[in-house]
Amino acid sequence: MDEEVLRDYLPASFGGNSADNNIETQIEKARRQGFAKKPEGKDDDSAGEHDGSSSDSDDSDDDDEYPVSHELVFKTHDRAVTSITLDTSGARMITGSTDCTLKFHDFASMAPNTIRAFKSVDPTATKTSANSETHPIHVAKFNPSSGSQVLVITATPQARVLSRDGEVEFESVKGDMYLRDMNMTKGHVSEITSGTWHPTNWDRFVTAGTDSTLRIWDVNQRAKQADIIVHKSKQAGAAGRSRITAVAWGSVTESTNTTLVAAALDGSLLMWGGEGPYHRPVAEVRDAHKSDTWTSGVDISPDGRLVVTRGGDDTIKIWDTRKFKSPVNTVAHPSTSQQYPTSNIIFAPNSTAILTGSVDGSLHILNPATLKPELVTPVTPSSPLITVQWHPKLNQIITGSANAETHILFDPKTSTKGAVSILSRLPKRRHIDDDATLTTDYNSLGVSGDAILNPGTTSEAIQTSTYASRHPTIGLTASGKSRDPRRPHLPAQTPFAKSQPDEKHIKERIPFSSMREEDPREALLKYADKAQNDPMFTKAWRTTQPKTIYADASDEEEEEQEGGARKKQKT
Incomplete structure (x- = not known):
């Protein structure tokens, strides 16, 4: 009898699927509202024939063409997510935010109940000062070669190249702000707004600054920029300078040439040959967008023939690089660049669509020829959608919103790895120590951590600190260091x-x-x-050395000297 009770108590197997932890059920829970599951054994064509309606067939075609049927939500930031990048293999994702931090995520180490960043890095924080300044993240982009380096643009005059693990490998120099001629400065003298990698030469990248310059850098040269492009604005009262708001660098198919396109605050859109010379632009449109409006998004199609811009004048325009004088098409689209200057717009990897966010938190997928919406799907209602990325290898769309959420949209049929691999794992088993109400922590004095209460300390704070002490990867500081009290004390760093x-x-x-x-x-x-x-x-x-000779004094002179000395003592 005792053996039967023990057999019923112990599990039959460890790590196997149960009714509550079924992979298919797990993925089905990630299905978004409005995307119903298709009946098994029926094709899209047959469904259209039975229904007799073209709208249902169009919806099913959109489901297959765009990976938006399911979603996975990341809540690792405290403020708006302004930039998202993934390496070429799709194994690591880095998100940047206005909370001045970069969050590193590894898809291989996450499970459905452990969706969190394994590292948090502040690229602008100095190692010598505990109260160093921090700045919002504008751009974070993996190197397109192998993903071993990350270009990080913050609200500072210096661009940084980080390693895959968040260590600073390259930092551009800061220019002399007292020099009036921007051609003579070795770096930016004011805030950098945007930047991107060279499409073929992966040792180079370009940065756009508010000092009216574009600067091309080589990661192997730290002393100064490799090339400099100075934009001389022709706008009245601009004093020859205008802020560069966005930049894109694309390659041309069937050619080794590249194209460099930038937008300025004076409304102009400029294009150069990517390999130089950079003395004057190959083409320039002065009134591409309304003057004094922030053109936040610029992108070049993979074939290098089309350029799309998203302006602060609530318009989206598409341009042909071969006829750059006027836009091919224009459509109205509310802008979010006034509050979020890094709001982007991108081409799909196969150039069949254009993706961007909206003020109401919807993802807009536009036709590149007509700019009419092919699909509009809400992602974060009532919260602006700031940044969008479409990874070609994973076939997944990643969005960042003002409510500090990162959404990964995918389709289990056409998407691979990434969010699919996370939902294909069983939830990690929770240990009894994970519940702070059932356990007590201890400190180096050998007494219970709950036994010593500081004035004003709440039980919730004690539970939070106890849980964080047992989980060093949870609760990181702004610089990415652990708050684990068991970690040995590190001496202060010096210059x-x-x-x-x-x-x-x-x-x-x-x-x-x-x-x-x-x-x-x-x-x-x-x-x-x-x-x-x-x-x-x-x-x-x-x-x-000669001997010093002094005159010999007589007896009378000695007596007079002694008498004078006595008189002086009496007086």
């Missing part, structure tokens, strides 16, 4: 070394370091006898 040198290192490596703790007077008197007996500088004149 001269990565760690504070200890006393032994100072005595062994730094000459005369022991003299700093010695009394200066005693140190000098130590050499008094040696200086008198064996002088170093006057030793050459010791034998030739």
Whole structure:
């Protein structure tokens, strides 16, 4: 009897699927509203014949063409998500936000109940100051070669290239703001607004700044930019300068040439040959968009023939690089660039569609020829959709919104890896220690962590700190460091070394370091006898130095001197 009870109590297998943890059910829960599941064993054509309506068949075609039937939500930021990038393999995703942090996500390490970032990095925080300034993230882009480097543009005059793990590998120099001629400065003198990688030469990237310049950098040259393009605005009262708001760098099919396109605050749209010379633009449209409106999005089609722009004048325009004088088509679209200057617009990987967000939180998929919407689907209602990406290998659409949410839209039939791989795993088993109400933490003194209460400390705060102490990957600081109290204390970092040198290192490596703790007077008197007996500088004149001769005083003079001295003492 006891064996039967024990057998019923113990699980029959470990890690197997149960009724509550079925993979198909798990993926089905991620289905978005408005995208009903198709009946099994029926094709789209047969369904259209039975229904007799073309609208149903159109919806089914959209479901197959665009991966938007399911979604997975990431809530790893505290403020609006302004930039999203994925490496070429689709294994790692980095999101940037106005909370001044980059969040690193690995799809291979996440499960449906552990969707979180494994690392948080502030690229502008200095290592020498605990109260360093932080700046919002404008752009974060993986290098298109292998995804080993990430270009990060923040609200500073310096661009940074980070490694795959968030370490700064390259930092552009800051220009001299007192120089009026921008051709003479070695870097940007004011905030950088946008940037992107070279499409074929992956050691180069371009940055656009509010100092009316585009600067091309080489990661192997840190002293100054490789090339500089100065935009001289012809707008009245602009003093020859205008902020560059967006930039795109694309390649031309069946050719080694590239195209560089940028938009300025004065409403102009400029195009250069990507390999130079950059003295003057190949084509320029002065009134591409309304002056003094922020054109936040510029993108070039994969074949290099079309350019799409999203202006702050509530319009979307598409241009032909071969006839760049006037737009091919224009459509009205409410802009979000006034609040979120990094609102983008992109071409689909196969150039069959154009993607952008809207003020009401909907994803708009437009026809590249007519700019008419092929599909409009709400993602974050009542919260503006800021940034959009479509990964060609995963076939998944990633969106970032003002409510700090990152949504991954996918279709289980056509999408691979990414969000599909996360939902294809069983939820990780939760340990009893994960519940802070059932366990108590201990500190180095050997007493319960719940036994010591500071004035004003709530039980919720205690549970939060207890849970974070057991999970070092949860609750990271702004610089990505763990709040785990068990982590050993790290010495403060100095500008001269990565760690504070200890006393032994100072005595062994730094000459005369022991003299700093010695009394200066005693140190000098130590050499008094040696200086008198064996002088170093006057030793050459010791034998030739003449003897000093003084006049001998008589007895009367000595008596007079002694008497005068006595009189002075009496008075």
